[in-house]
Amino acid sequence: MTSSFDTPDIPLIDFGPFLNGSAGDRTQVAASIDVAFKSHGFIYLRNHGINQRKVDECFRWSKRFFDLTELEKNMQPSQSQSHYRGYSGVGNEKVREHICIKEGFGCGNPVDRSQPNIWPPEELLPGFRAFMENFFGECTNLVHQLLYSLSLVLDLPSSDALSGSHVLSVFNLDLIHYPRVPTQLLHAGTIARLPAHSDLGTLTLLFQDDIGGLEVADLASANAENSAEFEKHGSFKPVKPLPGTVIVNVGYLLMRWSNGRWKNTIHRVVGPLKSMAVRDDPRSTKPDISSLEDTTPERYSIPFSAIPDPETMIEALPGCWSEDVPKRWKPINAGNYFRRKLESIYA
Numbered sequence: 001m002t003s004s005f006d007t008p009d010i011p012l013i014d015f016g017p018f019l020n021g022s023a024g025d026r027t028q029v030a031a032s033i034d035v036a037f038k039s040h041g042f043i044y045l046r047n048h049g050i051n052q053r054k055v056d057e058c059f060r061w062s063k064r065f066f067d068l069t070e071l072e073k074n075m076q077p078s079q080s081q082s083h084y085r086g087y088s089g090v091g092n093e094k095v096r097e098h099i100c101i102k103e104g105f106g107c108g109n110p111v112d113r114s115q116p117n118i119w120p121p122e123e124l125l126p127g128f129r130a131f132m133e134n135f136f137g138e139c140t141n142l143v144h145q146l147l148y149s150l151s152l153v154l155d156l157p158s159s160d161a162l163s164g165s166h167v168l169s170v171f172n173l174d175l176i177h178y179p180r181v182p183t184q185l186l187h188a189g190t191i192a193r194l195p196a197h198s199d200l201g202t203l204t205l206l207f208q209d210d211i212g213g214l215e216v217a218d219l220a221s222a223n224a225e226n227s228a229e230f231e232k233h234g235s236f237k238p239v240k241p242l243p244g245t246v247i248v249n250v251g252y253l254l255m256r257w258s259n260g261r262w263k264n265t266i267h268r269v270v271g272p273l274k275s276m277a278v279r280d281d282p283r284s285t286k287p288d289i290s291s292l293e294d295t296t297p298e299r300y301s302i303p304f305s306a307i308p309d310p311e312t313m314i315e316a317l318p319g320c321w322s323e324d325v326p327k328r329w330k331p332i333n334a335g336n337y338f339r340r341k342l343e344s345i346y347a
């Protein structure tokens with residue numbers, strides 16, 4: 001049995017042979033993703049086709065964006081009830097009773113007219129928009145490759161069966177910044193980074209910096225009905241940063257589509273392990289932390305979430321149900337599901 005300080009046994013999968021290998025290689029890689037999604041719902045993926053230099057550059061852009069003044073970041077209206085684009089300031093998001101100390105910038109497919117992107121003025125951050133539009137394309141390609149691999153696993157009638165339900169690629173690319181905070185408040189639960197939740201869509205790609213703090217539900221104890229309950233009673237394991245990899249996890253709709261074959265695992269972001277917290281600089285004059293010695297360093301992450309085209313009906317896929325394994329959920333329309341979810345979050 002591993003303690004919570006060990007690296008969790010989240011499978012590490014080499015995607016190179018899927019992208020560049022033979023048909024046999026592709027079948028093998030796809031089979032290993034299937035096994036990992038069944039057991040964990042989370043994988044580390046390496047040789048995923050997105051150049052590490054580009055990922056590093058995305059983190060640099062993210063830092064440059066969040067380093068702008070509040071006034072500059074707020075120059076454009078942020079997200080509203082049904083418009084998940086642009087800047088969202090610290091404290092804007094509340095999950096249950098927790099105030100999330102995080103700020104974010106969301107953008108979507110540049111050609112999506114239903115939710116136009118909201119960019120900072122070009123002269124403020126020249127090149128930011130062009131980079132993000134390009135990075136959005138890179139992540140989109142990877143998602144479609146992963147959807148191909150999953151269609152292969154299920155032996156669906158065509159290899160683009162799942163990808164074909166994501167042709168509009170109305171996905172979300174989010175930059176997240178968790179500012180440096182007093183460790184004491186984080187531990188006391190007065191403030192949070194990101195409380196326990198599971199993702200909504202089909203697949204999430206997640207890039208994280210080297211600070212740590214991401215945790216997944218320990219599957220041995222993951223039997224709670226919902227994430228709020230699990231946060232109180234369940235246990236979590238850290239998902240340590242692994243350079244050169246992207247984390248891929250299964251969203252709620254993919255769990256439902258696969259009739260529960262693939263897991264939609266609960267996860268959260270807490271302070272990194274105690275040993276990683278830094279002592280506050282005694283010369284610092286920042287008033288908010290002057291009375292609290294330990295501070296938890298800031299952290300950056302970049303989630304990219306895929307959702308199906310709005311008209312898609314999510315109903316147990318062939319190969320995921322049989323006489324012995326009945327369909328567990330009723331069909332739902334993907335677009336309606338998201339509308340309802342977003343309304344409940346930003347109500």
Ligand SMILES: O=C(O)CCC(=O)C(=O)O
Nearest residue numbers: 176199208214269301303
């Ligand atoms: O910041 C992270 O590492 C996780 C973000 C996340 O889970 C989410 O945005 O859904």
Ligand SMILES: [Fe+2]
Nearest residue numbers: 197198199267
């Ligand atoms: Fe998440």
